[in-house]
Amino acid sequence: MIPSKKRWIGRAWKAVLAAGLSVSLAACAQNQEAAKPSVQNHPAPAAQSTPAPAPESKEPEQVLRLNNFTEPLSLHPGLITDVWSSNVIFQTFEGLTRIDKNGVPQPAIADAITASDDLLTYTFKLRDNAKWSNGDPVTAQDFESAWKWTLDAKNGSEYAYQLFYVKNAEAAFNGKAKPEEIGVKAQDDKTLVVQLENPTPFFLELTAFYTYFPVNAKVMKEHPDWAKEAGPNYTTNGPFKLASWEHKTKLVLEKNENYWDAGSVKLTKIEMNMINDANTELSMLENGDLDWAGAPTGNLPLDAMQSLKEKGLLEITPKAGTYWYEFNTLQKPFNNKKIRQAFAYAINRKDLVDNVTQGGELVATAVVPPTMFAENEQGLFKDNDVENAKQLLAEGMQEEGYASVDKLPPITLSYNTEEAQAKIAQAVQDMWQKNLGVHVKLENQEWNVYYENVKNGKYQVARMGWTGDFNDPINFLEIFRTKDGNNHTNWEKKEFADLLAASSKEKDAAKRKEILRDAEKILVDEMPVIPFYFKSTVYAKNPNLKDVVISGLGNVQYKWAKFE
Known part of the structure; x- marks a missing residue:
């Protein structure tokens, strides 16, 4: 870190705070000049025939400093499920396609893509200059072996189902087909042929998603634990490479000179801290120690939201995501549908988004975001329907043999340690106790421990949610297809x-939508999750940072980012 740059950025940021200037994602695409220190020009002595030379302008350092919030759960593309891991992997790896600045999939590692007339077979021709960070060529075998590794159930990929669009992928995952029967084949080093189970209109969006990323087959074979540490075995094929990984402290990415499109990459380094505190993060941004705060990996302090909003510094863009609480439907009393419904209907979502989260979120009384189902701005049930909630609770307790509310099993609401999650949980606790008369205990844990407990069913009610991996309702609904x-x-x-x-199997788009709408109605009626609100991307940043691309799914790409 260069101290003079740190101080200069700190002064620039504080000046922006004082002036209340607006920082927006749209401005990232505009050609704005960075603020420069003023230069005082003194007249030359009379005897001097030429003016003194102007001082040389100094190019800004292209080092991005941000907070990744917590330790990534994994940096193996086939094992990732969380935003903190994906925020790293979207910078270090690249798939057959990449979502561009306009949200449209474009050829990436593949430079030519053809599809059969029935949309069941795709042929991808890989770029001749696509290389891994160690100089190895990226081959079709790297894709084939990576996908088949993910579809091997013993490897424990929670996202293996994202590959089930590929022919025989689901059958192979369940042990009902052989790996060689999976519909992905390296025809030669630079030709990958993929067969699908059914026509999939969003398939080229999927190939830009990390479950579809390649892995260096040679390295994976020789070093099975290649993804656990930084070093020569951690090879990547994206704009950046992993330079260092201090677990639970800091990740450093550096520009990958072997990347096929390295000329488009302006940043030389990305420093990703792991600071599990929103107030510290915002303070570091204001002091010039960070260049970004908030989404995608964290939340801005709720107490600062109104002030940032008044100064025009709060940036909010809609995101295809839903915040929800999950019930463990095997644990009493939430094995009962009516009791689940009662707890869902007894929440005042409007009050939460207006007075607690304050991030421009939309009230959600459905699961699929309105970016996919426009009707869901109205939703599928009434918000804050307290009388109905009380009636459903009484009926559910009668069905389960509970004579009164105080006879219900103790209820624990779990959330990961974070200020925003704590304030939401406290508000919900108060609503449930006031509207239903139930006693609710709060429990919080650090994210990695918390998520392991949720995955292993060690919870009653837990805060979770979902942000779309691709822009189709099936992505939100298929989560609940099986256990x-x-x-x-x-x-x-x-x-x-x-x-x-x-x-x-439905080829008519309108009919397919109705089928999926009917499926969502079943899900919302059964209420295994309580939808709260549709998410927003909320952040603040160094005003000199330009061309960071945030997708409608909330993913951030730094490939084109630069300081001016």
């Missing part, structure tokens, strides 16, 4: 799963 993968609720229903299966 496996990312479904931690232990809920499943054959009627729901059958509708999802029918949607995959």
Whole structure:
């Protein structure tokens, strides 16, 4: 770190805070000049025939400093499920396609893509100059072996189902087909042929998602633990490479000179701190020690939201995501649908988004975001329906043999340690106790421990949510198709799963949408999760940082980022 740069950025940021200037994502694309220190020009002595030379302008240092919030759960593309890991992997790896600045999939590692007339077979021709960070060529075998590794159930990929669009992928994962029967084949080093189960209109979005990323097959074979540490075995094929990894402290990425499009990459380094405190993060931004605060990996302090908003510094963009609480439907009393509904209806979502989160979120009384189902701005049930909630609770208790509220099993609401999650949980605790008369205990844990407990069913009610991996409703609904993968609720229903299966075979877009709408109605009626609000991307940044690309799914790309 260069101290003079730190002080200069700190002064610039504080000046922006004082002036209340607006920092917006749209401005990232504009050609704005960075603030420069003023230069005082003194007249030359009379005897001097030429003016003194102007001081040389200094190029800004292209080092981005941000907070990744917590230790990534994994940096293996086939094992990632969380935003903190994906924020790293989207910078270090690249798939056959990449989502561009306009949200459209474009050729990436593949420079030519053809599809059969029935949209069941895709042929990808890989770039001749696509290389790994160690100089190895990126081959079609790297994709084939990576996908098949993820589809080997013993490797424990929670996102393996994202590959089930590939022919025989699901059957292979369940042991009902051989790996060689999976519909992905390296025809030669630079030709990958993929066969699908059904026509999949969003398939080229999927190939830009990390579950579809390649892994260096040679390295993976010789070093099975290649993804656990930084070093020569951690090879990547994206704009950046992993330079160092101080676990639970800091990750450093450096520009990957072997990247096929290295000329488009302006940043030389990205420093990713792991600071699990929103107030510290914002303070570091204001002092010039960070260049970004908030989404995608964290939240701005709720107490600072109004002040940032008044100064025009709070940046909010809609995101295809839903914040929800999950029920463990195997644990009493939430094995009962009516009791689950009662707890869902007894929440005042409007009060939460207006007075607690304050991030421009939309009230959610459905699961699929309105970016995919526009009707869901109205939702599928009434917000803050307290009288109905009381009636449903009484009926559910009668069905389960509870004579009164005080006879219910103790109820624990779990959340990961973070200021925003604590304030939401406290508000919900108060609503449930006031509206339903139940006693609710709060429990918080550091994220990695918390998430392991949720995955292993060691919870009653837990804060979670979902942000889209691609822009289609199936991505939110298929989570609950079976009890496996990312479904931690232990809920499943054959009627729901059958509708999802029918949607995959329906070629008429309008009919497919109706099938998926019917499936969502079943999910919301059964209420294994309580939707709270549709998410927003909320952040603040160094005003001299330009061309950071935030997708409608909330993913951030630094490939084109630069300081001016």
